[in-house]
Amino acid sequence: MMSDSNTFEPKIVAFVCNWCTYAGADLTGTSRLKYATNVKIVRFPCTGRIDFLFLLKSFAQGADAVIVSGCHPNDCHYTSGNFHARRRWIAFRAILDLMGIDVRRIQFSWVSAAEGAKWADLVNNTVSDIRALGPYTEYQKVAEYLEKEGFDGEA
């Protein structure tokens, strides 16, 4: 991705399922569709396996956004993994929103193995959204606590 040094390049981690979205992202490549390179893909057997802590840890370690994507409803390789995941994300989003964590930085999607173009759009749209939002320093700076002087616990 060409950009001048002033443009903020978001760091994005994508947690995807092996059976649909990973294959879809693969298809994007083999179809020679161009899309933003800001995404680091982490492959999981199923969206049902994606623990909410992975998302929090991504932010703590410098991600500006997270993509979570798997099979469309009724297409799960394990029948109901994505339904369980969907419930988890409903609850997780609600908790994060209550805590004041920026839920716009988590993008959920269903991308099937046939949707190479959708994957490219998803990534491109997320990158442009996050570029507009800017880096997630609000969260990241809190991670560096031990270096701070002071013992009264103030962040």
Add this chain to the structure above:
Amino acid sequence: MSERNTYLPYLMTIDKVIKEAPGVKTFRLKFQNEEEAAGFTFQAGQFGEYSAFGEGESTFCIASSPTRKGYIECTFRETGRVTGGLSSLEEGSTMGFRGPYGNTFPMEEWKGKNLLFIAGGIALPPMRCVIWNALDLRENFKDVTIIYGAKTVNDLVYKSELKEWEERPDVRMITTVDPGGETPDWKGEIGFVPTIVEKVAPSAENTIAIVCGPPIMIKFTFPVLAKLGFTDEMIYTTLENRMKCGVGKCGRCNVGKLYICKDGPVFSKEQLNLIPAEEY
């Protein structure tokens, strides 16, 4: 000038890795800093805190004898995060060590006596240090008897050394495995350690018994020794409790008012009688 930070480990190079039994390894460690190596001494029975950088610290005894200079050895079983991290290290890599900590076996006082070593399973390492210490100064001691048992033949550690001890004319070596743990070609004893001690019936006359093993083995071995005529001050063991600091501060290892890391790990049975058994 500035004192040393107690928690800062010495950097050690893993000089040699020996696979002892499934999940059990021995590391031979050498100091990377010559000054630290020169200033380092320890005695039989002491322990240390071993670091896998990236994982944390774990407590094991120093398994080599103080008579073997220039290195220390530790033997551990892979059970958790730290031992898992250590286990993945190869020869030549760096790990950390701090110590030596704790008290020691009174080897000086034992001069001129018979020594009876009774060990079970992964508890041989602390005793191996004493055994080699005694064998390297063989003229100081009379009869040396070693009774060592493990669950299965596979679980016996220091196999080549067991053989060496067996072949020495000046050592009486008895190896045993739990019933069912033997292989078709097993030539040693079959039975639990306390049973074998009773069968071997070593004389208590002028003898020190050093017992080390899982709590259940110790529990059943003590009465056998008593029956053979060993009094409490003739029996020694080494205890372990969970530790973090190794230097009497973190608050984990105490048994009653005693700290295993400072007042132990070596205790005579006479001393054990004074502390609450439920806390170790």
Add this chain to the structure above:
Amino acid sequence: MEKLRERAAALLADGTVSLVIGFEEGTKRPRPFFCRTSDQASKLIFDSRCFHNLAVYVTKKELVGKEPFAVTAPIATLRSILQLYVENQLKEEQMLILTADPAGELFELRSFDEISAYVANFELKRGEREEEILHKIEGMTREERWQFWLNEMSQCFKCYACRSACPLCYCTKCVVEVNRPQWIHPWPAPLANMEWHINRAMHMVGRCTACGACGEACPVGIPIDLITRKMMEDLAPEFGYIPGLPARQGNALSSWRLDDREQFIR
């Protein structure tokens, strides 16, 4: 209250139960009390000041053993007990409930269904304190909420009183004590504290009965109970359950519906 004492004494005397978990007068206010003989029953009290959620003790094997026991349970405790039944943590035949309604009438409840029927008479409502703080939070922007909670979380020193006081935190080894991998730093630090509390809230989704024990227990006064309470209030209609009235159909996160809301999924 007198009737409850008499009944507890009788149950202990005739051997129906070997223990009554109840309340006694403490140094400042009533506190949990383990009544094992009928003469001790005169110390039992049961009034509106009894706020501890005694359900936290009923899963502790070292306390309750295998013998039948009774619990003098206010409504909040009953809600937790129902949830513990749903999670198969209790045996109906081992436990007997003694409770009294606001008018002072004594009730004896012996099964999930009896407790459910009794609890259904009471609506789970925000108290004054909950209303005040939640109203404040609901009026905040996202950035203000983040600052609010960050400031609160910075006070946490990970004594885990919240976890210990919660009847539904009955795991013998908590996720923060697992170290392969170590997901949440075991030391107190603002972000690690935040992660811990988010984690706790996630593990409470559809399980929390809003008894408030965690917030009450917090020595540094973080209103952590409001996280799980708000969660329960907001998600109950979404997942189709009645707040504070656990049903046997399974927990929110271990079940799903084909038509669960998904407008946030692109």
Add this chain to the structure above:
Amino acid sequence: METKYISKEGLGRWFDAIVASEKRIYAPVKSRGQVDFKQVKSLSEVADEYIQTTQSIKAAVFPKAEILFSYEKVNGKVNLTDFDPNSVPETVLWKVHPCDAAGFRPLSAIFNWDSADKLHNAHLSRTTIVSYGCAIADESCFCTSVNGGPGNLNGSDLQLTMLPDGGAIAEIITARGETLASLCPDAFVADRGDDKSAHLVDLPARFSLEEVQSKLNKAFDSSVWKQQSERCLGCGACAFVCPTCACFDIQEDVHGSKGRRIRCWDACGFSLFTLHTSGHNPREHQSQRWRQRILHKFSYMPERLNVVGCTGCGRCSRACPVDMNILEHITSIAEQ
């Protein structure tokens, strides 16, 4: 030791002089409905009219989490970066209660009884403690039963006892106290002969320490532990608010090839505190852990370290979610 008088105006000037000296000042501050030590820049921020801060001041010399050392792995080698004592800033702890100041001795005893703890000592040697004699107390306070008192000087570098005119009796106890006072020498004038005890709370002793200790020497197998600890939930609230509890854990903070070893607070009340790798747990039951807490403070520490591990601040009783009241329990042991 020298006794002086400092006026209300002098106190303000002295405080400003300390601020100007660029030392960090921590003092009790009221926020979120609680009073706790926070960094302050002016005397007006300091809380008034409270019994006790929720947390003790021990974090000043035993932080909740601190870096023991850092390391980096480079090409199979490891580079260590030691803790640097000079990274610890000079700190003034202002308006410390005598029971908190008294807590520094048991803490130091734990950290130094065998080998010196470089980190603790670095903090301690850069800390000046200005205590305030206590004019109020509540039913949880029992300093006078454990060798302390509302005007006890143990652990303080300088103690102020507030007078009705807004001034204070200033007792300059140590050289550090003297150095701090010398930042504004003319604020301290000759002692007016005020009676200190008239301005302190009267707090009769609640039990005899000797009696408790002699009872505890024989109490290991007593049924009292189980009886007292039944309602204990096994959290760490009591230990974390305590001015003398020093149990800690050593943990690893890893970021790729870099990492730090961290020391953080731990508590003997946690069920996994003493759990062996084998699964064996020497203090498996809450009653054993409660016994450890009491015996450690009132029996083991006096015997091994020659100092009582309790200063009578009463914080554990106030913090406990289920009213494990230490005064009540100790008193009942003394009366047995």
